[in-house]
Amino acid sequence: MPFFKPPKNPRAASEVTKQWLEYVLSQYESRTSRKSIVEVDSFEINPGCGKCENFNSEVIRIEAEAQVTPTGGTPSPVHYSFIVKFIPGNEFEQESTKWIGAPKRELLVLSEILPALNTFQKERGGGRYPINAPEYVYGVCTSGEYVLMMQDLREAGYHVGDKRRGLTLSQLKAAVRDLAHLHAVSYAFSLTHDFRTKYPDFKETGLTDSIISTFVRVVIEGLHDALKANESKFPDLVEAIASNKDKILNDIEEFSLSKRQKPLVCLSHGDFWTNNVMFKYNEEGSVDGFMMIDWGNVGWRNPMFDLQYLMHTSTQKATRRDHLKEVQTLYYEAFTSAAASLDAPLRHWRFEDFLAEYQKSAAASKLFCVFVNLITLSEHGRIFNQGTLTTGFSSWLRVKMTKITALIPNRLISTMTYPFMKKALQIYFDDLASMSNPEMTTRIIDLVTEAFENFVVEP
Structure with a gap:
């Protein structure tokens, strides 16, 4: 045998x-x-x-x-x-993805954490702040194996929004309200349950920061090169990106560190945008139900990231221009009201403090949103891991090789990851450089321009 x-x-x-x-x-x-x-x-x-x-x-x-x-x-x-x-790809790619921790966190969220949070909000808040997600059916995350089975919400009448047009104002408000409740419930829960002690898989690691830093560097460089190929159209943006690269990286690093130092941290969805929110409608066409799906980037972090991410991946520029303050107010009031009802009042977190945190997160959030819009509006959508699975000794050996990789220092992992990310994402930056996709180009240029307008970087 x-x-x-x-x-x-x-x-x-x-x-x-x-x-x-x-x-x-x-x-x-x-x-x-x-x-x-x-x-x-x-x-x-x-x-x-x-x-x-x-x-x-x-x-x-x-x-x-x-x-x-x-x-x-x-x-x-x-x-x-x-x-x-x-998890796509060959055994080594699958195990490497699990090593980073995201698959296990998603399984934990659906199987244990969200049920615990919903029990908590029922007991303390009378069930007024439910966290709506697909029912967990089955899951395994062990060495050599990963599978997650969950409810198909389309069978229950739920639909995703239009990623190209963005969310309507009524959809946006429904998503923001439920997002605030997720953040408030998890924040209140942790005051009595110490979330990261109870769920140690959610503790941030140096590896996570190293990979994020590498990713941001690749995105900044790719964005700069794509716009430089069209420098006559965007001379100011090209110059500003080049001269502010270090500042952007430092701002993102400070925000990453602050999320562990600030008292206001909570369960963050991590990929909260049009494709990962689903709506049900009544006979009049109004939003009558809401669900959050795809918890693959879930983490314990500053809640501002989710709100920024939603606004800059899932709305048009006109919506942000005309309704940003309305959405910010809705989020703040929903968060603080829910927290107070759950015996976790935020007496020293004024609306002005919230706005300051929102602004501080702008650099990190907009950069991730540039990336999301880039790949989802490109014509070259593809799975990043594309290796082939094997069986027998070959399969066993690939799994074991990941154990050896785990011994490599984080700094070296970052160095090794850079060329892989650069190669994997180049096709999307080439698409942007070609200027043959006006919808994608407009969305990206709007985001970068807004970054300047909001003093994320200085032209």
């Missing part, structure tokens, strides 16, 4: 089997009816999202027809539809 064992769970859509589905669905049904047995009659696998909607995961939709038999009962037909998430 070989010393390496094949995984019990699929590592990609191609490895999903009828037997595995029956095992998972039997566990799922047994939550409400002990020892239920599920027999799958048929199933099919479809894409879980469209092009330019996902870059770090393999997301699929599994639909199945099955017979469910509860203990001592008779079989009954059931239709299932679930979203399943895998």
Whole structure:
């Protein structure tokens, strides 16, 4: 018998089997009816999202027809539809992604943390501040294995917004209100439960800061080079980016450090934009339900990042120009009101203090938003990890190699990561440089111009 064992769970859509589905669905049904047995009659696998909607995961939709038999009962037909998430790439790429920690944090959020936060807000706030996310169905995050299965919200009538037009004002307000409640509930929860002690996987590490610093450097350089290729159109922007590169990097580093020093930190979604918020509508067409999806970048950090990220990835310039103060006021009042109701009043956090924090986060947030708009509006959307899975000894060896990589110092990891990021993102900066995608170009130039207007950098 070989010393390496094949995984019990699929590592990609191609490895999903009828037997595995029956095992998972039997566990799922047994939550409400002990020892239920599920027999799958048929199933099919479809894409879980469209092009330019996902870059770090393999997301699929599994639909199945099955017979469910509860203990001592008779079989009954059931239709299932679930979203399943895998880490793309070969074993080394998958294990490296897990090593950074994001996949485990997402699984923890859906399986443990959000249920705990919702119980907390029901007990203290009467259920007025629910955190709405897909129901967790099944998940595994161990050496050599990762899979996350959750509710398919489209079956419940939810839809994503329009990423090209951005959110409408009513959609934006619904998203901001629920975002403020997520932040307030987690902030209040941590005052009595000490979140990062309870969930140590959410402690920031030097590795995280190192990777973020490398990423920001690549984005700044790529943006500068793309605009320099069109310097006659944007001479001031090219000059300002070049002369303020160090200042931008320092501002982002200070903001990164401040998130651990400031008392106001909470659970941050980390990727809160149009593609990751879903709405349900009533007969009149008004927003009647809201859900947050894709928690793959979740962390414990300054809440301003989520709000900035939403505003600069998911709205048009006119919305930010005409409604920014209205949205800021809505967020602040929803956050402070919820926190007070949960016995965590923020007596010394005035609206002026909130605005100062919002401004301080502008440099980091706008840079990430430039990147998000760049890749999601490009015609070259693709998954970053594209390696091929193997089996047997070769698979086992790739997994073990990641253990060795974990011993490399963070500074060296940053140096090694830089050329990979540069190569992976170059196709998007080339798209920007070509100026052949007016929608993307306009969105990027608007963001960079706003950065100057708000004194993020100095021309």
